[in-house]
Amino acid sequence: MDLLLKGGWVVTHERVEQADVAIKGEKIAALGPDLEAPGATVRDVTGKYILPGAIDAHVHYQMPIGDLLTADDWFTGTRLAACGGVTTVIDYAEPSGPEEPLTQSLAQRLAEARDQACVDYGLHQVVMAGQEEDSQELKKVVEKGVTSFKVFTTYNQRLSYAAIGRLLQQARQLGAMVTVHCEDHEIVTAKRQELEAGGRTAPAYHATSRPADAEIQAIQEVIRQAGEAGAPVYIVHVSTGGGAAAIAAARAQGRQVFGETCPHYLLLTDERYASPDCRLFLMCPPLRTAKDNRDLWQHLAGGDLQVVATDHCSYSPEQKAAGTAFYNTPSGVPGTETLLPLLYSYGVSRGWLTLPQMVRVLATNPARLFGLYPRKGRLAPGSDADLVVFDPRQEVTLQAAGLHSAAGYTIFAGFSLQGYPEATYLRGRLVYDRGQFLGQAGQGKFIPGQVSTS
Numbered sequence: 214m215d216l217l218l219k220g221g222w223v224v225t226h227e228r229v230e231q232a233d234v235a236i237k238g239e240k241i242a243a244l245g246p247d248l249e250a251p252g253a254t255v256r257d258v259t260g261k262y263i264l265p266g267a268i269d270a271h272v273h274y275q276m277p278i279g280d281l282l283t284a285d286d287w288f289t290g291t292r293l294a295a296c297g298g299v300t301t302v303i304d305y306a307e308p309s310g311p312e313e314p315l316t317q318s319l320a321q322r323l324a325e326a327r328d329q330a331c332v333d334y335g336l337h338q339v340v341m342a343g344q345e346e347d348s349q350e351l352k353k354v355v356e357k358g359v360t361s362f363k364v365f366t367t368y369n370q371r372l373s374y375a376a377i378g379r380l381l382q383q384a385r386q387l388g389a390m391v392t393v394h395c396e397d398h399e400i401v402t403a404k405r406q407e408l409e410a411g412g413r414t415a416p417a418y419h420a421t422s423r424p425a426d427a428e429i430q431a432i433q434e435v436i437r438q439a440g441e442a443g444a445p446v447y448i449v450h451v452s453t454g455g456g457a458a459a460i461a462a463a464r465a466q467g468r469q470v471f472g473e474t475c476p477h478y479l480l481l482t483d484e485r486y487a488s489p490d491c492r493l494f495l496m497c498p499p500l501r502t503a504k505d506n507r508d509l510w511q512h513l514a515g516g517d518l519q520v521v522a523t524d525h526c527s528y529s530p531e532q533k534a535a536g537t538a539f540y541n542t543p544s545g546v547p548g549t550e551t552l553l554p555l556l557y558s559y560g561v562s563r564g565w566l567t568l569p570q571m572v573r574v575l576a577t578n579p580a581r582l583f584g585l586y587p588r589k590g591r592l593a594p595g596s597d598a599d600l601v602v603f604d605p606r607q608e609v610t611l612q613a614a615g616l617h618s619a620a621g622y623t624i625f626a627g628f629s630l631q632g633y634p635e636a637t638y639l640r641g642r643l644v645y646d647r648g649q650f651l652g653q654a655g656q657g658k659f660i661p662g663q664v665s666t667s
């Protein structure tokens with residue numbers, strides 16, 4: 214044995230138990246009471262939780278949008294992940310346009326990450342209009358370990374609902390998952406025209422410009438397409454109670470429909486757009502109401518939403534300040550580093566989630582849905598020793614100064630936390646300890662996804 218975590222409370226996706234964890238090389242070797250490990254480094258974790266490393270299944274590091282590049286690149290993005298107890302991230306390979314082959318965009322993204330990543334990573338493949346027809350390229354991407362596709366119902370890279378239906382059929386044959394950004398393009402376009410006609414284009418109108426109904430209708434239509442294709446589907450960043458209810462209704466009929474939400478949709482409201490720093494809170498879809506917050510917690514607790522991820526897509530306040538209207542302000546917020554501590558303080562401590570439920574939505578479920586399980590997302594012998602020592606007594610008031618994003622701000626400034634990651638291990642190596650990042654660029658590995666055979 215190389216490492217022994219002694220005296221803590223182990224939290225798996227099924228239970229909480231007092232147990233030691235022994236690590237050999239990069240793997241968890243044993244789990245149980247009073248383990249002996251002669252020669253191993255021993256860390257006393259009495260009174261602490263030992264959790265499987267979190268998986269942030271939705272991040273955008275080093276992402277170009279027009280002339281802008283996100284503030285966090287592969288290095289700073291994965292460094293802040295390690296500091297927040299996130300040991301695997303799933304980012305995106307995105308073609309520069311529909312003419313760029315999927316495999317080319319994938320090879321380029323892998324090359325960007327290779328020497329920079331500090332935690333392990335997977336990729337989703339963005340598919341643009343027309344590319345849903347190219348079964349050879351889609352198949353090659355899956356063979357390279359990218360087992361999920363991402364499409365949009367809006368923006369320039371949007372696919373029609375019919376095209377999404379065709380991709381769903383291809384994905385079913387490949388055993389891959391289609392993930393969808395759901396906001397109905399017609400509704401969003403009409404709303405923007407209406408606001409522009411009335412001269413109401415300031416960033417403060419962001420939430421008005423992308424109404425709840427745009428999300429709900431798109432989710433309903435995508436679920437319908439998935440039903441016709443007989444394929445599973447995963448809805449990213451669900452922001453509305455109505456959207457979550459549509460997913461719940463499909464699941465109640467036995468459908469393979471999955472949903473993800475983000476901490477900001479659980480914890481913040483559109484009142485932020487009335488403040489002078491509204492640009493810092495601008496992301497798509499926008500923040501909603503307090504009722505949506507509650508409804509999303511309820512659907513998460515009830516198991517109708519399976520994943521909490523962050524959609525980390527960070528811009529600095531300077532980059533954000535360049536926006537003069539809701540449609541030209543850089544859209545996106547930082548979030549990976551605060552994912553786990555926010556879910557603990559506001560999900561577990563407030564009674565919405567049990568500890569094993571938190572482990573499921575932050576680790577086990579994303580690992581299963583994206584083909585990384587049981588290597589990732591499981592705290593058991595044989596799995597990667599991606600572990601977080603979590604101190605439930607550490608009190609933290611969130612502010613940018615204690616965090617590691619190159620964006621230099623957090624949308625959760627002032628949030629009180631009771632409980633914070635004390636240490637993070639990536640495949641048995643200590644990469645974060647009591648405020649210090651100890652990892653290095655290039656130690657994160659690409660983890661190929663496996664298609665489900667069930």
Ligand SMILES: [Zn+2]
Nearest residue numbers: 271273524526
């Ligand atoms: Zn995103």
